[in-house]
């Protein structure tokens with residue numbers, strides 16, 4: 540980045556998740572934010588409000604709200620949350636067609652105005668939408684990545700920490716597969732300061748915590764009654780933005796494009812990646828048990844059905 544220039548992060552969709560991403564990014568002083576939405580006044584109002592929190596929170600970065608895609612020009616990272624959230628009882632795949640059409644329109648504009656950006660997709664169904672974004676953008680796959688794994692792993696980390704009465708900061712985990720219900724936990728890679736949880740709690744408790752994390756999004760949807768989670772999703776996206784802008788090369792779970800890893804190609808699925816300046820710098824291949832590989836294959840199958848579904852409805 541040239542001296543004196545701040546990073547620019549565009550959030551497309553200024554709803555609950557988009558605005559929370561913006562808020563965390565500002566608070567972490569990652570860069571200036573452009574909030575975009577189709578609803579007039581919404582991004583402008585939220586951006587003003589967020590900027591005015593700056594003097595109290597102590598950040599110098601500012602947010603700008605707009606309904607004009609040309610304002611995202613020159614963004615280093617573009618976060619896409621535009622779409623419909625999942626409502627109670629609604630399956631992610633139900634959202635496929637509508638969100639697919641929104642994603643296509645959004646990508647056309649990203650391609651036009653921010654062709655050098657790294658794009659983080661958040662709109663559900665996540666792995667399918669990220670695949671669609673890649674195809675619509677025509678960017679190299681490393682510059683199109685989906686946010687899900689960090690959120691799923693955060694949920695599990697918080698539950699493990701509460702169960703053991705330890706700091707959430709001490710708990711680390713890695714997981715694979717699709718978002719939420721199809722996530723594949725890896726308890727042997729879930730540790731408290733390096734100690735695997737398999738040595739700290741019984742299998743029945745591990746299973747219960749994993750199950751709660753797997754259904755974590757649904758638990759929040761049923762409590763809220765309207766809309767879906769946004770604080771932890773927003774924080775997880777901001778963490779990815781930070782990894783990319785600061786070239787941290789952290790080893791994190793993200794939805795990434797496979798080119799033969801784990802026996803799959805031409806599909807997006809949650810896998811461990813090295814996340815840095817260029818986006819997904821590497822997909823890391825862990826050794827999986829037969830059951831884990833089987834679960835991953837099933838997860839991939841679900842995503843492929845979503846991709847087929849998009850072809851059927853003419854989105855792809």
Ligand code: APR
Nearest residue numbers: 552553554555556576577620621622623624625661662663
């Ligand atoms: N361009 C820009 N913004 C759009 C467009 C579009 N074509 N279509 C819809 N939007 C905006 C809506 O106006 C709304 O403000 O996207 C925003 C979505 O915000 P919310 O409805 O609050 O949904 P949110 O909870 O933020 O979730 C967004 O992230 O986690 C996923 O499943 C979730 O797919 C959903 C997405």
